Amino acid sequence: MSAGRTGHAGRAGDAQPVLEVQDLRVELDTPRGTASIVNGLSYSVAPGETVAVVGESGSGKSVSVMALLGLLPAHARVGGRALFRGRDLLAMGEPELRQVRGDGIGMVFQDPMTSLNxxxxxxxxxxxxxxxxxxxxxxxxxxxxxxxxxxxxxxxxxxxxxxxxxxxxxxxxxxxxxxxxxxxGDPALLIADEATTALDVTVQAQILELVDGLRAEHGTGVVWITHDLGVVAGTADRVLVLYGGRCVEDGGVDDVFERPAHPYTQGLLGALPQLHDGPGGRRSELVAIAGAPPPPTDLPPGCVFHPRCPVRGDERCALEQPPLVPVALGARPDGTAVPHRAATFHDTAPGTGGAGS
Amino acid sequence: MSDVLVRARGLQVHFPVRARGLRRRRTGEVRAVDGVDLEIRRGETLGLVGESGCGKSTLGNALLRLVEPTGGRVEFDGTDVTALRARELRALRRRAVMVFQDPYASLDPRATVGQTVAEPLRVHGLHPGAAARAARVAELLELVGLDPAAAPRYPHEFSGGQRQRVGIARALAGEPDFVVCDEAVASLDVSVQAQVLNLLRELQQRLGLTYLFVSHDLAAVRHVSDRIAVMYLGRVVEVGDADAVSTRPQHPYAQALLSAVPLPDPAAERRRERIVLRGEVPSATRVPSGCRFRTRCPRAFAPCPDVDPALQEAEPGHRAACHLHGVVGTPVPAEQRGPA
Structure with a gap:
């Protein structure tokens, strides 16, 4: 196996990335003040690799890809770099971007009716x-x-x-x-933003299979933006969990799902109803996260998640922003190494200490 | 007192399709609900799943007579709902209510939360007098986990999850027995959806409510339901205990549907065999003869176009409308049979 789930040549760890996003920031002036929608997002996508970006409404997941493609309104302030095959998308003018959008990067958005004429x-x-x-x-x-x-x-x-x-x-x-x-345009990179959200599950299954087949055949790098953790588990090699415009956790899909390290990721997975609950499992309470995600005009200082965090934090959480640091050596489904990282002061990761994985 | 609170028998909701032009000639009909037999027991949650256009929302509406059935009957607590007149219907409206999908669209933006929750009280003449009504509103807001002091505020001041709580408080104002939750958590984020699912369960236990939980989200349905019914093209094709339907689906459509649900477990996802269905759901204006799933069924065989399958027991308490469990049903007249 290779970069990605099935048979594309070249290992994800070694290959030159198709896309490399460095410290992406997006701000927008609104009547309610400045909205900090994306706050320093960095990731890369290797050929044949599927990177899922998950988050709830207002996490900045969609805006982060629209920024790459130059699709935000002109008054949005975009910072950082986004190298596509070595060239910075954020420094390109409209004619150049237009060339790239049709001929190197393919895009699929949620509602096909608004994408089609x-x-x-x-x-x-x-x-x-x-x-x-x-x-x-x-x-x-x-x-x-x-x-x-x-x-x-x-x-x-x-x-x-x-x-x-x-x-x-x-x-x-x-x-x-x-x-x-x-x-x-035989794209080297495919960006899918909630591409199957509006579809029924049986149709969704057909589309996921289709995209994965194309990825494996052509070695396309895929960025899959979604709120659906089930879709992520089935398609991604690597996952980024976004909250309040920041990446709070990333790593190989198995590492993040089986040993989530950030209290928010743990909360998301605990809040999810499971189709295969054991008998009587339905009587078990879902572990809800209290409150609602913060609006991007009013992000809390310190750790963005601290006002909703179920782990009793100290003052540090409210004052200091935790950096995204490795919590374990991790791997993609194909076995290639990729660090498992989380932005938290809590040592909450089950298995990071002794499980040896 | 029967243990069945709501019963549908041969329930049909057909909508006319009319040609353009002055005469608006009737050219066909959409068979949104097309012969549904269903029982909802007192105090249970029946989950109703199916894909877009299968008729699940129309069925929920028809049980409350929010759309008029064109055939069959609905019984609520032993009374034939389809025969009720205006005054009696109002009494039904107090006992059988709906929680809607979109908490942004289903609340009046110009009414305060208190006014919204008080409206059913006024309509049904409950808790007369301003002070008594205000006390009841406060009680209802508290019941759904909102601060009673929020009554004078407007919907835009609330988040999606809080608005859905307001919608639930309004639904519960008249102390109903039966609540249809139509995609009630579909527009909420995962973390907030869990809060509302927990609330619905807690309210059921406290107030002895009976729920019809209509949703396209099979995991959520599995989580809240005692029993699950699966709909396809206007018909219930499988119904049974929630564990049984979600782990041992008997109808080929239910099997395909469940195999397509993405699981939030990477290892399980890799092991999984998906049944990918061919083609598209036929139009509800041209329902295939006999078994309506046969045009897409991987296991269709000789009797499928000729006999319309009835629900029959596949295992105790678990029924499916499929000839693989024995050819039982209504024969299709020869001239109406379609190609196999």
Whole structure:
């Protein structure tokens, strides 16, 4: 096994990252004051690797990727660096970004209806990008390629689908079209923001399988933004847990799920109803986290989670921001090493001491 | 007193589809709920799961007669709800209530929280007099874990989870017996969703409530339910004890649905075999003949287009509408049979 879950050549630890985000910051002026939405986020994505970014509403997960793609309103203040194949996305002008967005980075957002143009046929929306980026010689070849892409994403009768309008397709089929468009530029990096959230679970399963197959085949790096921990467990090699615009924990997916080190991650996993509770398990109380996430205009000082933290903190939690530091040697599902890190002053990690993993 | 509080028999809700133009000619119908038999026992939570468009919300609405059934009947505590007149219906509205999905849309932004919670009291003439009503509102807010001092505040001052608590307080104002929770936690964050699920359970134990918990989230349904019913294309295709349905689903659709639910456990996810269904859910205007799942079923065989399967016992207390458990049901007239 290799970078990623199945068979792509090259190990994640060794390969040159497709994307390297360094100290990303996003601020926005609002009527209620300055909102600090992303506060120093750093991560990298190797070819063929799936990195999941999880968090609740207001954690900054969506804004962090929109910043990379230059999709935020002009008055947003974006800081840090984001190297895509060695070039800083945040320093690029609009023409350059436009080139990268269609031809190197593919994007899939939550609602396929807002990503697609309702008055253009599906075929036109795919061929437009192919022609604009000079990937095909002419209209005829573009249509051939478009039909092939639709077949790749599993749309039944792809030739007929080229002549359809988005409203004639179901939600799952529309999201397949969006993925076909994202893949039309043979992207090195695919960014999926809540891409399956609006879909039913059976359709979600089809889409997850599809994206994972493409990742394994082409060695695409994938950034998967979601609030759904189940989706993360099934797709990710590595996980970043965001809270209040900061990464509070990251590591290999098994390490984070089986030995969560940050009280927030522990809380999230404890709050989750389980499908496979043991008999009578349903009578057990869910361990809820008290309160609600802080608004980005009013982040608490110190550790962002301390006002809701169930672990009795000392004054330090309220005053000092805990750095993201390694709590254990960790690994991806393929066995390659990746540190398991958490930003907490508490030594709460079950198993970090003696479990030897 | 029967141990069944709510019973649906052959319940149908069909919506007409009309052509454009002046005459609005009726061209077909959407069979949103299409012959549902269901019993909800006193004090239990029945979970109702299914994917978008399967008719689960319409069924919940029809049980409360918030939409008019076009066929079959609903009994609430022994009374035929479908035959009630306006005055009697109002009495039902006090005893059978709904908690809605979106706490942002279901609260009047211009009414204070206190006014919102007091409204059912006024409508039903309960706790007459301003002082008595205010006392009852305070009691209700406290019951759902809100500060009674919050009564003069407006919905926008509350978070999503707190708003959902207000919606629950309003639903409980008239001391109902039966509560339909329609995607009641779907729009909440995980950490807040757990608070509301815990609250619903605690209230059930304290007040002896009966719940129909309608949701697309199988894990949440599994967590709160005593029994689970699975819907597909307007019909309940499986119903049984929550443990049994979630660990040993009998209907091929229920099996596919459960296998598709992502588990928050990386090791389990890697071991897992998914049943990925072919194709799309057929339109509820063109329901396949016989078994309505047969066009996508990996195990369809000869009788499926010809006999509409009835719910039958697959194991004690666990029923499925599938011919794999024996061909039982209503034969389809030859001229209405579709291709296999």
């Amino acid at each position: 309702p008055v253009l046929t599906v075929g036109r929306q795919i061929t437009e990008g192919l022609l604009a980026h000079g990937r095909v010689a002419g209209g005829r070849q573009a249509r051939e390629r478009a039909a092939q892409l639709l077949a790749d994403v599993g749309l039944p009768d792809p030739r007929a689908a080229l002549g359809r309008f988005p409203h004639e397709l179901s939600g799952g089929m529309r999201q397949r079209v969006v993925i076909a468009i994202a893949l039309s």
